[in-house]
Amino acid sequence: MPACLLCHRSTEPKISLPWILSWQPLQQPVVCQACWETFTPIFSSQACIGCGRAQTQRSLCHDCQRWAPMAFDNRALFTYNEAMQAYFEQYKFKGDYRLRQVFRAVLTAKLVSIQADFIVPIPVTPDTMITRGFNQVTGWLNDGENLSWLRTTDAAKPIPQSHKTRQDRLLTAQPFELSPDAPDLRTKTVLLIDDVYTTGRTIRHAAILILENGAKSVIGITLAR
Amino acid sequence: MQATELYGRQLVLTPLAAKELPAETQKLEALHVTAQQLQCQRCGSLLDRQLAQLPRHQFYCYACITLGRVSTLTSLYHISEPNDFPKKGELTWQGQLTAQQAACATMIRHQFEAHQRQLLWAVTGAGKTEMLFPGLAWALAQGWRVAIASPRVDVCLELYPRLQAAFSNLEIALLHGHQTDPYRYCQLTICTTHQLLRFREAFDVLIVDEVDAFPFAANPRLGHAVEQALKPVSALLYLTATPSQDLLRQVRRHELGLSYLPLRFHQQLLPTIKVTLQARWWAKLKVGCLPRPLRRWLADYANRGQRFLIFVPRVAQLAVVQAAVQQAYPELKGLTVHATDPERLAKVQAMRASNVQYLITTTILERGVTLPGIDVIVLGADDPIFSTAALVQIAGRVGRSSERPTGLVRFICQSYARPVKRAIRQIKLVNRKGRRLRASMPVVSPLD
Numbered sequence: 155m156p157a158c159l160l161c162h163r164s165t166e167p168k169i170s171l172p173w174i175l176s177w178q179p180l181q182q183p184v185v186c187q188a189c190w191e192t193f194t195p196i197f198s199s200q201a202c203i204g205c206g207r208a209q210t211q212r213s214l215c216h217d218c219q220r221w222a223p224m225a226f227d228n229r230a231l232f233t234y235n236e237a238m239q240a241y242f243e244q245y246k247f248k249g250d251y252r253l254r255q256v257f258r259a260v261l262t263a264k265l266v267s268i269q270a271d272f273i274v275p276i277p278v279t280p281d282t283m284i285t286r287g288f289n290q291v292t293g294w295l296n297d298g299e300n301l302s303w304l305r306t307t308d309a310a311k312p313i314p315q316s317h318k319t320r321q322d323r324l325l326t327a328q329p330f331e332l333s334p335d336a337p338d339l340r341t342k343t344v345l346l347i348d349d350v351y352t353t354g355r356t357i358r359h360a361a362i363l364i365l366e367n368g369a370k371s372v373i374g375i376t377l378a379r
Numbered sequence: 380m381q382a383t384e385l386y387g388r389q390l391v392l393t394p395l396a397a398k399e400l401p402a403e404t405q406k407l408e409a410l411h412v413t414a415q416q417l418q419c420q421r422c423g424s425l426l427d428r429q430l431a432q433l434p435r436h437q438f439y440c441y442a443c444i445t446l447g448r449v450s451t452l453t454s455l456y457h458i459s460e461p462n463d464f465p466k467k468g469e470l471t472w473q474g475q476l477t478a479q480q481a482a483c484a485t486m487i488r489h490q491f492e493a494h495q496r497q498l499l500w501a502v503t504g505a506g507k508t509e510m511l512f513p514g515l516a517w518a519l520a521q522g523w524r525v526a527i528a529s530p531r532v533d534v535c536l537e538l539y540p541r542l543q544a545a546f547s548n549l550e551i552a553l554l555h556g557h558q559t560d561p562y563r564y565c566q567l568t569i570c571t572t573h574q575l576l577r578f579r580e581a582f583d584v585l586i587v588d589e590v591d592a593f594p595f596a597a598n599p600r601l602g603h604a605v606e607q608a609l610k611p612v613s614a615l616l617y618l619t620a621t622p623s624q625d626l627l628r629q630v631r632r633h634e635l636g637l638s639y640l641p642l643r644f645h646q647q648l649l650p651t652i653k654v655t656l657q658a659r660w661w662a663k664l665k666v667g668c669l670p671r672p673l674r675r676w677l678a679d680y681a682n683r684g685q686r687f688l689i690f691v692p693r694v695a696q697l698a699v700v701q702a703a704v705q706q707a708y709p710e711l712k713g714l715t716v717h718a719t720d721p722e723r724l725a726k727v728q729a730m731r732a733s734n735v736q737y738l739i740t741t742t743i744l745e746r747g748v749t750l751p752g753i754d755v756i757v758l759g760a761d762d763p764i765f766s767t768a769a770l771v772q773i774a775g776r777v778g779r780s781s782e783r784p785t786g787l788v789r790f791i792c793q794s795y796a797r798p799v800k801r802a803i804r805q806i807k808l809v810n811r812k813g814r815r816l817r818a819s820m821p822v823v824s825p826l827d
């Protein structure tokens with residue numbers, strides 16, 4: 155019997171009604187139901203229309219009102235809670251690449267539900283590829299590679315993002331650039347994918363760059379908010 | 380990084396982190412990849428290619444990832460153990476060993492000297508930590524590097540202050556998973572067996588305490604850790620009160636020597652287990668009805684004020700059993716306690732201080748808890764949750780003090796399950812040896 159990727163107990167093969175109605179797809183479950191239920195999905199009817207955080211109604215949250223208006227909005231799949239923090243600790247920081255399977259299906263399902271011309275994962279730095287060995291976002295989408303026409307500049311991430319305070323992160327200069335083989339973005343809609351929306355600074359940097367290069371709009375999708 | 384941090388160790392570093400290492404550092408392959416096989420060089424696991432893959436044809440070990448990830452992007456860094464211990468800590472312990480403990484201690488020392496591999500089967504309450512002292516003192520005086528490892532963190536935490544008190548001038552390193560202190564190079568290390576995976580050819584003497592405690596028995600990686608942490612010429616001592624079938628098999632194949640300490644420190648035998656078969660004990664208790672033998676025992680306890688423990692297989696049964704006991708004997712005062720009970724320590728303390736007469740508990744009290752003068756009842760001892768080792772340990776809770784070196788261990792079962800039979804047999808075997816030992820040393824009396 156396959157074991158749950160998170161708690162390592164063998165997973166129940168029987169499929170219950172709540173399981174079917176949950177976000178988890180019907181294929182062989184990679185995590186057990188108990189572990190899956192520790193994650194809190196966000197419903198778009200009860201989320202900020204700017205950053206995707208869970209709230210009581212569909213409106214612009216306090217934080218988002220401070221950003222200059224632009225053709226960008228973010229949607230998040232899950233609230234960044236303790237379980238999500240533990241997941242990222244294991245997947246991204248400990249580097250347990252097997253855990254990409256946990257959110258692969260639900261993220262893919264979300265992407266196909268949105269109309270866009272390009273799907274662009276936020277890249278990691280070349281140093282991260284040497285130490286971690288994978289891009290955590292493309293791990294969910296396909297092969298964990300770091301190849302994209304959106305790439306990090308040499309100045310990017312001098313200190314790990316997770317060690318910065320909100321203030322530091324808001325002040326960071328543009329950490330992205332477009333590679334020479336970037337397509338013509340004029341009038342296009344671009345879907346940007348990142349792992350977590352925290353202050354929004356990182357994904358907004360990428361969105362600004364893409365909008366400056368002529369895109370009509372940018373939609374952000376993050377696993378957690 | 381300091382050279383001492385790498386003495387006898389194997390640390391995983393990425394090329395970025397390994398830039399400024401001492402010149403004598405050896406760089407070793409971290410993950411061995413062939414067309415057929417993928418093997419972690421730290422924990423020895425053979426890995427599933429699909430699960431272990433990273434992008435760009437890289438691989439990682441998912442088996443020992445809690446210690447930091449081993450991958451083809453990293454190497455292991457090692458400096459061979461120089462035994463650089465200028466200051467030697469001698470034994471400051473002033474206690475006395477019984478004649479049998481002393482005999483055992485001498486034997487342990489000889490095994491260290493001869494670089495032997497040995498299993499010491501010492502009954503619970505034999506005082507095995509003290510018996511290690513003479514051998515440890517000798518090994519430390521030789522400038523040897525020594526480790527005492529246990530699969531259980533709580534055993535390590537208990538051993539550390541005792542060893543520190545016995546060798547008060549010696550710096551001792553304590554290593555386990557929940558720790559934030561930086562690593563220190565010390566002549567004596569106390570650690571969990573898991574932490575041994577970070578060592579390579581480090582120890583001249585390695586002692587593994589409570590070798591049969593979970594999860595060592597179930598985890599083949601830890602056997603690999605033991606082998607890897609030992610120097611090629613070294614002594615290995617396993618300590619157990621309840622040897623597993625696997626260890627006894629190694630003894631039969633002469634891979635391990637075996638010695639017994641069948642008597643407890645007060646020269647008494649282990650209490651034997653008395654089994655009472657009761658087909659429907661749980662069905663009865665569930666409706667608040669105590670099985671007849673249990674009723675009889677409890678009446679006697681209520682009468683005499685005798686303290687006791689009741690073990691049950693499952694946490695959910697605790698409250699049911701307590702309710703039934705309380706209803707029948709309201710004068711008996713007791714508590715229930717289980718592994719994740721936040722008030723666990725306070726409740727055990729209440730029992731120790733005789734503020735309550737009994738505890739109803741799950742297996743959590745089986746090791747390391749000494750409550751002098753108690754009796755034990757195990758309900759459903761045939762439940763698969765109780766292993767042979769657990770049952771022997773539970774029986775070993777009884778008769779721990781010189782004042783009351785005997786006591787009663789009673790099991791209520793539906794049937795004689797294999798672990799129950801094996802536990803009874805193990806106790807009989809060591810008691811037979813104990814009787815023989817006592818007969819051969821008639822003048823020995825316990826020292827105070």
Ligand SMILES: [Zn+2]
Pocket residue numbers: 158159160161162163185186187188189190
């Ligand atoms: Zn699980």
Ligand SMILES: [Zn+2]
Pocket residue numbers: 202203204205206207214215216217218
């Ligand atoms: Zn918002």
Ligand SMILES: [Zn+2]
Pocket residue numbers: 419420421422423424440441442443444449
């Ligand atoms: Zn490994």
